[in-house]
Amino acid sequence: MQQSSTASRAESDERTCKIDRIAVEYDLGDIAEELGELWTREEERYSLRRLATHFNRRLLRAAMERNGMDVLEGEAENTYRLLTDDDVSVGTRTQARNRLRKQGVDIEAVESAFVSYQTVNRHLKGCLDAERPAEPDEDGVEKATQRIAALRNRTVVVTENTLSQLRSADEITLGDADVFVDITVTCADCGTHTTARELIADGGCDCE
Ligand SMILES: [Zn+2]
Ligand SMILES: [Zn+2]
Known part of the structure; x- marks a missing residue:
């Protein structure tokens, strides 16, 4: 069982998936439902990977803002890339992590809160019961x-x-x-x- 450290978590017994938990913890609004919408809508549906990235960027932005950082347009996206992209050198990544740490961001907590596309998949099917309408092909x-x-x-x-x-x-x-x-x-x-x-x-x- 998950340890419950906030009251809002205790009331949602059946919603204990990582997405829902992190959304509450980082105050990400209705992002849990938004993922379902982006996945099933008619136009420009997101892939599971893109949904995971979308969620993780929002989470990172929230963590930065929570610590009083003034997050500029595109900054959360770029920082997320520095933290996760395979093409980023170890040195550059360390620099990005240190910069966040200096601003008071608990970078270890944020990184372990990042979700994988498998987690998004489980959330869509398990929590939202979302189904993609059949595509023509x-x-x-x-x-x-x-x-x-x-x-x-x-x-x-x-x-x-x-x-x-x-x-x-x-x-x-x-x-x-x-x-x-x-x-x-x-x-x-x-x-x-x-x-x-x-x-x-x-x-x-x-x-x-
Ligand atoms: Zn590609
Ligand atoms: Zn869920």
């Missing part, structure tokens, strides 16, 4: 997912057979082995790195 997506799954299974079967032939021929030693195939995709533009299945389910990468 849903069939194409479904077929593509099946095609990749079939290819993946075939790779597993071929590998298993090949290994067991080698074992039968005493070419290799192998115990009770499991073959696991993971097809991953990396986008060189935005750095998204995920399995092909998740990428499709998530509507693609973070590129705008």
